[in-house]
Amino acid sequence: MVDINGSKPIYIQIAEWVENEILRGHFKPNDKVHSQYTLADMFNINPATAAKGLNVLHDDRIVYNKRGLGKFVTDDAKAIILEKRKNETLKRLLRDVVIEANHLQIDEQELRDMLEDVIRDHKGEKT
Amino acid sequence: MSLNKVTTRQIVMKQYQYKLKAYYQVFNSMVILQVIALLFSTGGIMFRGGRGFGLDISLNTYTADMIIIFTFLWAFINAITITTKAYREDDFIFVTNRQTQHLSNMLFLITASVIGGVTAVLVGYLNDIIFFFTTDPKTFAGYSELITPFDVLTGVVATSLYVLMFCAAGYLVGVIIQLNRIFTVIIPVLIIGFLIVGGQTEGIPVNVRIYLFYVGETDVLLFMLKSLVTSALIFAGSFFLLRNKEVRV
Amino acid sequence: MNVIETTGLTKTYRRMNAVDDFTVTINDNTITGVIGRNGAGKTTLLKMLAGLIKETSGDVRVFHEHPFNSLYASANSILIDDQMLFPEALTLSELLAQGARFYPGWDEAFAQQLFDYFSFEPKQIHEHLSKGKKSTFNMIFGLATRCALTIFDEPTTGMDAAVRKDMYRVLLKDYLAHPRTILISSHHLEEVEHILENILLIDDGTLHLHKSVEELKEYAVRLTGPTALLGQWLYNKDVLHKKQHSSDMMEVVVKRDFPLEQAERMGFHVTPVAPSDVCIYLTAKSEGGIDDVFK
The missing domain is CATH 1.10.287 (Helix Hairpins)
Structure with a gap:
C-alpha cells in the first residue's frame, strides 16, 4: 500500500505499485492500466498525484498513451x-x-x- | 465543472418564498399582539361620564384603534428584526447578492403588511361583534359609520398601506442601526425629542403636518399614492445605505 | 480556465492589512489547501473570494466577475465555515430542501445518503447540534451544492478523528466524480495533504508560496550530524530551521537546492520533511523554535 507519510513521494509509490502489478503479471502487455481517477480512489490521493505517477511510467516507456482511452502496458514493460x-x-x-x-x-x-x-x-x- | 446562470428575478422569488417559510414566527407574534389588543379594546377605551338634570350619563366609545396601533408597532419591530445580522447572514448561505436580498425583504414586508392590514381590520370588526353581543341593546347608540363592502375594502387597503409605511420605517431604522450600533441610542432619542419638541413651520408643528399629510388625506387614491411613494423612497434609501454591507465579518 | 484571479488584493482592518497585496491565480478542477498560522489572513481572503466582504484595494475575480454582489458568483460558489448560521426556523431536512431550491447543481441523493450515514434526524435544528455535528452538516451541505467553486474554511472543527477521515474521503470521492475547484483551509495540513493538489501558504496576509504538494515535499530536507561539521557545511545553504540535539549533534532543515548525495557523502543523516513541517518552518518568526524560549 501507499505510505502517505513515507519518505518516498507518493507519485513514485504509485508508479512502483503499477510496476509491481506488471511484474506480477496482473497487467499484461497492451492491457489498460488504472486511470488516475481509479488510482486516486484506490489510494485516497489527489488524482493529480496519481497522474504524475502514471507520467513517470510513460516517460520510462512502461506504458503508452491511447488518445482518449487511457494508458496501456508496453510490450517490453x-x-x-x-x-x-x-x-x-x-x-x-x-x-x-x-x-x-x-x-x-x-x-x-x-x-x-x-x-x-x-x-x-x-x-x-x-x- | 459546470457553471449555472441565474437571473435576479428567479433568485428574488426564491428568496421571497424562503422568507415566507423561515420567518413564519413573525405572524405568530402578530396574532398574539392583535388578540391582546382585542382584549384591551373590548372594555371600551374612552369613557365619559356626567351628571345633570337628574340623569347619570356614561358614554363608552368602542374603537379598534388599539388593534391598529398594535399592528403598526408589530410592523415596525418586525421590519427591524429582519435587518439584523443573523437574518442577513442566513440569506448568504443560499444564492443572493445584496440587491436580491433587499428586494425579497421588501416583498416579504409588503406581504406582511397586507396580512397585517387584513387581520387588523377583521379583528376590528370582531371587536364590534363581541361588543354587540355583550352590551345591553338599549344602551347601544349605533355605529359611527355604516359598513359596506367598499368600506371594508378601503379599510383594508388603507390599513395595509399604513402598516407598510411602518414596515418601511422600521426597515430604515434597522438598516441605520446595522451601520453603527450607536444609532440604537440616537434614534429613540431623536424620535422622542421630535415628538415632544417638534419643529414648527408656519405655526404648525412638523409632526402634526406629517400627520395631516397622510391621515388628513380624504381622497383614497391620493392617499394610496402618497403612502406608496413614501414607502418606496424609504426602501430605496435603505438599500442605498446597505448596498455595500459586508456579512459574516 | 482561471476560476480565481486576484491582483494586489488588500483588506485593511483598523489600519492593519489582514490581506496584503495578494496576487494569485487558481485553475479550475484543482483542490488547493490554504495554509497559514492563526491570523495569517486565510479567512479574510476566503471571505473576499466568496463575496461576503469587500476588498480595500486591488482586484479580485471569481469566474471573471467581481464576487461582491455578483449573483453569478454567488450561484456558483459557496463558503463553508464553522461560524455558519442557518435559519433557526428550519429543520435540517428543510435546509436541504432549500439548498436544492437555490443551487442549480444540488445533488439530492448525495445529500440524503450522507445525511443518513452520519445519522442526522430530519427534524433536528442546526443550532442545537454539537460543534462536530454542525461541521459535518455544513460540509455535506457544501458538497451537495456542487458549486464550481467550493470553499471550506476549517471545515472539520469539532469533528472526531474518524469523522474527519470519512469526510475527507467523501470530499475526494465526490471530487473524482464531479471535478470542480475546491479550496480548503486547515490547521492540520497532515490530515488533508494527501487529497490536495496545490498548497497556498499565507503568512502575515501575503502569499508565501503557491506550489504543488509534490513540489513542497521535495522543497526541504532534514539533516542530522555533528554540530561542527554540519555547521561548517551550512555556510551557503538556505537554513529554515535549526535544532541542537546535544552539545555535539545538530539537526537542520535546509532548502533542497543541492544533490542529496552531497550531504549523504558527508555522513549526515538525511530525512524528508513533511509539507506541514515545511509550512511551519517557512512561516516561523525565527530560525529556532519554542525551545529557544527556554534557553
Missing part, C-alpha cells in the same frame, strides 16, 4: 522495469549499505562476507 529497478533501486540500496557500513567502520571484506551470507541464506529459504 517488464524488461524496462527490471532494468530500472536494477539500476536505480538496487544501486541505491547498495549505496546506502556502503554508507552505513562506513559509519559502522566495517571494512570491505567483512561487508562482502555479509552479503555472501545473505545470498546463501536466501537460497536456502527458497529450496
Whole structure:
C-alpha cells in the first residue's frame, strides 16, 4: 500500500505499485492500466498525484498513451522495469549499505562476507 | 465543472418564498399582539361620564384603534428584526447578492403588511361583534359609520398601506442601526425629542403636518399614492445605505 | 480556465492589512489547501473570494466577475465555515430542501445518503447540534451544492478523528466524480495533504508560496550530524530551521537546492520533511523554535 507519510513521494509509490502489478503479471502487455481517477480512489490521493505517477511510467516507456482511452502496458514493460529497478533501486540500496557500513567502520571484506551470507541464506529459504 | 446562470428575478422569488417559510414566527407574534389588543379594546377605551338634570350619563366609545396601533408597532419591530445580522447572514448561505436580498425583504414586508392590514381590520370588526353581543341593546347608540363592502375594502387597503409605511420605517431604522450600533441610542432619542419638541413651520408643528399629510388625506387614491411613494423612497434609501454591507465579518 | 484571479488584493482592518497585496491565480478542477498560522489572513481572503466582504484595494475575480454582489458568483460558489448560521426556523431536512431550491447543481441523493450515514434526524435544528455535528452538516451541505467553486474554511472543527477521515474521503470521492475547484483551509495540513493538489501558504496576509504538494515535499530536507561539521557545511545553504540535539549533534532543515548525495557523502543523516513541517518552518518568526524560549 501507499505510505502517505513515507519518505518516498507518493507519485513514485504509485508508479512502483503499477510496476509491481506488471511484474506480477496482473497487467499484461497492451492491457489498460488504472486511470488516475481509479488510482486516486484506490489510494485516497489527489488524482493529480496519481497522474504524475502514471507520467513517470510513460516517460520510462512502461506504458503508452491511447488518445482518449487511457494508458496501456508496453510490450517490453517488464524488461524496462527490471532494468530500472536494477539500476536505480538496487544501486541505491547498495549505496546506502556502503554508507552505513562506513559509519559502522566495517571494512570491505567483512561487508562482502555479509552479503555472501545473505545470498546463501536466501537460497536456502527458497529450496 | 459546470457553471449555472441565474437571473435576479428567479433568485428574488426564491428568496421571497424562503422568507415566507423561515420567518413564519413573525405572524405568530402578530396574532398574539392583535388578540391582546382585542382584549384591551373590548372594555371600551374612552369613557365619559356626567351628571345633570337628574340623569347619570356614561358614554363608552368602542374603537379598534388599539388593534391598529398594535399592528403598526408589530410592523415596525418586525421590519427591524429582519435587518439584523443573523437574518442577513442566513440569506448568504443560499444564492443572493445584496440587491436580491433587499428586494425579497421588501416583498416579504409588503406581504406582511397586507396580512397585517387584513387581520387588523377583521379583528376590528370582531371587536364590534363581541361588543354587540355583550352590551345591553338599549344602551347601544349605533355605529359611527355604516359598513359596506367598499368600506371594508378601503379599510383594508388603507390599513395595509399604513402598516407598510411602518414596515418601511422600521426597515430604515434597522438598516441605520446595522451601520453603527450607536444609532440604537440616537434614534429613540431623536424620535422622542421630535415628538415632544417638534419643529414648527408656519405655526404648525412638523409632526402634526406629517400627520395631516397622510391621515388628513380624504381622497383614497391620493392617499394610496402618497403612502406608496413614501414607502418606496424609504426602501430605496435603505438599500442605498446597505448596498455595500459586508456579512459574516 | 482561471476560476480565481486576484491582483494586489488588500483588506485593511483598523489600519492593519489582514490581506496584503495578494496576487494569485487558481485553475479550475484543482483542490488547493490554504495554509497559514492563526491570523495569517486565510479567512479574510476566503471571505473576499466568496463575496461576503469587500476588498480595500486591488482586484479580485471569481469566474471573471467581481464576487461582491455578483449573483453569478454567488450561484456558483459557496463558503463553508464553522461560524455558519442557518435559519433557526428550519429543520435540517428543510435546509436541504432549500439548498436544492437555490443551487442549480444540488445533488439530492448525495445529500440524503450522507445525511443518513452520519445519522442526522430530519427534524433536528442546526443550532442545537454539537460543534462536530454542525461541521459535518455544513460540509455535506457544501458538497451537495456542487458549486464550481467550493470553499471550506476549517471545515472539520469539532469533528472526531474518524469523522474527519470519512469526510475527507467523501470530499475526494465526490471530487473524482464531479471535478470542480475546491479550496480548503486547515490547521492540520497532515490530515488533508494527501487529497490536495496545490498548497497556498499565507503568512502575515501575503502569499508565501503557491506550489504543488509534490513540489513542497521535495522543497526541504532534514539533516542530522555533528554540530561542527554540519555547521561548517551550512555556510551557503538556505537554513529554515535549526535544532541542537546535544552539545555535539545538530539537526537542520535546509532548502533542497543541492544533490542529496552531497550531504549523504558527508555522513549526515538525511530525512524528508513533511509539507506541514515545511509550512511551519517557512512561516516561523525565527530560525529556532519554542525551545529557544527556554534557553
